Amino acid sequence: MEKIKRLFLLMAILIPAMAFTACSDDDEPEVKITEAEVVGTWNVTQMTEDGETVDVPNGYVTFTIKSDHNYSVRFLTNNYKGTWKLEGNTVVGTTLDPITERLTFTSLNGNNATINYSNSEGDKYVLKATKR
Numbered sequence: 001m002e003k004i005k006r007l008f009l010l011m012a013i014l015i016p017a018m019a020f021t022a023c024s025d026d027d028e029p030e031v032k033i034t035e036a037e038v039v040g041t042w043n044v045t046q047m048t049e050d051g052e053t054v055d056v057p058n059g060y061v062t063f064t065i066k067s068d069h070n071y072s073v074r075f076l077t078n079n080y081k082g083t084w085k086l087e088g089n090t091v092v093g094t095t096l097d098p099i100t101e102r103l104t105f106t107s108l109n110g111n112n113a114t115i116n117y118s119n120s121e122g123d124k125y126v127l128k129a130t131k132r
Contacts, residue, residue: 031089031105038091039067046128065091
């Protein structure tokens with residue numbers, strides 16, 4: 001539990017402090033997804049950063065992707081909103097800040113997905129998520 005607290009504290013500190021870096025999706029497998037498949041609330045159950053994986057308690061990190069192309073994110077106690085579009089196997093969202101987020105689906109099996117997450121502030125995670 002202490003490891004999870006340290007990771008969440010580190011993420012809460014680093015997310016606003018990180019500078020913009022470009023990312024490349026060249027090495028990610030192409031998964032065919034549709035808007036209908038990504039619409040819904042995705043509950044993150046596991047996060048990996050720099051090779052360290054932690055299980056995420058239910059409801060601590062969620063992405064709600066709506067059919068009207070709005071989305072919201074709950075990350076611990078932080079909440080934010082934006083708009084999204086689908087580019088191939090990647091949901092590209094822009095928050096009101098604006099921060100660009102990329103959720104690249106590398107696997108999708110029913111309501112379970114593996115997602116490579118990155119944003120314009122330089123954060124990168126591999127997420128395991130289940131759609132409710």
